[in-house]
Amino acid sequence: MRSSIAAIAAVLALSACTTDGADTPPAAASATPPATAAAEPSIDTMKRLVQQLSSDAYEGRAPGSPGEEKTLALLAAEFSKLGLQxxxxxxxxxxxPLVEINARNVSPLRFTGGKSDVTAAYGPEMVIGTYRTTQPRIAIKDSPVVFVGYGINxxxxxxNDYAGLDVKGKTVVILVNDPDYETPGLTGPFNGRAMTYYGRWTYKYEEAARQGAAAAIxxxxxxPAAYGWNVVQSSWTGAQHVADSANGNADQAQAIGWLQKDKAAALFASAGLNLDAQMAAAKKPGFKAVPLTGVKANVSFDNDLRKHMSKNVVALLPGKTRPDEYVLYSAHWDHLGHCQAAPDGDDICNGAVDNATGTAALVALAQANVQAGPTDRSQVFLAxxxxxxGLLGSAYYGNNPVFPFAKTVGGVNMDALSVAGLAKNVVVIGKGKSQLDGYLDRALSTQGRVSTLEPTPExxxxxxxxxxxFAKHGVPMLYFEGGEDLVKGGTAAGLAAAEDYTTNRYHGPKDEYDASWDWTGVQADLTLYYNVGRDLATTTDWPNWVDGDEFRAIRDKDRAGQ
Known part of the structure; x- marks a missing residue:
């Protein structure tokens, strides 16, 4: 470990001497370095497992597929070999419990009754699906259309974008993100530029269902979506997975989907409205929903429904003195499976970065902790x-925790580690929300690196x-990404690498293992996760959310019962 830290610090120090001011690394955080055990996460383990998990043999690791079976077997074997329980x-x-839904015979989405009919084709212009798990056919026929702005209550x-509105049996058209996402700062009714949960597509569908809408588009x-149509198309076509429920999700809208913006503009024009003007109006307090007078929505599709039992993987390294207190490491093992084919015909979304890297990191961190020896608290490795x-596996664990949340100290989550090289910073997702920031700053101080706010909180x-x-249940979890200020090339190189990944690989068939990846950043970031987790597992402290945070009351209530 110390040799890796020294090498990282040396590289950063060298970059400070040989680059111009724009690339000068920020000063190290002034904190006491953590005491670390003589072990380090293995990059060889990372390379071996990322390459295997993202190979075509695993078919993109879709839940309920042969790829899931291979992934589960591999992880169980790796954890068993390490001596975990x-x-x-x-x-x-x-x-x-999940339900796989495959939409077939999808009709175009047709809007009739306006100045002219507007038709959107499935795939290139719209995507459509359902959360309902007992309906083999969905048919939306002559459903009145209402524009509900950002769809927030x-x-x-x-x-309340639904104030005074009855949308039962109607199709609601909704904008993505929050009303103030274009605000330069972080002050506004919805945190300014930083998205709140009200801006997420999952919330939009949840609220439309609560309002009784037949369809939500x-x-x-x-x-504001943060990704192009290619991501929507690859993510929303093919097999979809939803959580099973006793009522078959009958309380959800019949149809949920996305519509290309240019088609939405044509739809509004057919009703005598201007989309840009309506979008501007929806950003202002007091916005009132706008019926698209005379316009009716029509779409239908058949569903192949298959209930299946997917699985989370749970491995335990028991603690020495306080085994009933738990530190949690999490990462998702799944990806999209077969998806929209690339021009070369490749239709496997391998998910090498997203998230074979995080899955492999769980094993590498477990391996390092076994080598260093058990800590006072137990450590849980959860894939x-x-x-x-839509976070279904972690949500299920959240509602059915294997280890009580009142006894879960906190932990780290790993999703899509950066293979662009060593960065002078890490970007903390949710920086300033919990006391875990202090644990990270102590770990960063040994590397001469710093944590920074998200550059794109929207x-x-x-x-x-x-x-x-886990946060929704009061458990503070640290999640960070390799920063954009790269040692080699600075911020320009980091932003270019991020843009290239988002545009050309994210949720597509070209997120594949590449032997030319630069693993120096992964090594540094894994060391941070190791140190933070190790600190949490040896301290007697119970880190909390900061005063006033949305999750603080849940944590306080849980801890008060201990």
Missing amino acids: PGNKGSWFQDV APEKGW IVHDTV VTAEES KGFYYRSDHFS
């Missing part, structure tokens, strides 16, 4: 399913990975 009452696995903020816009379908990353499922 099966974490769920003698089993390596926690069952997660937030009484605590005095904001989100208008895709690349900047969850169906993150790509993308809502805090609500897009599995740490959010």
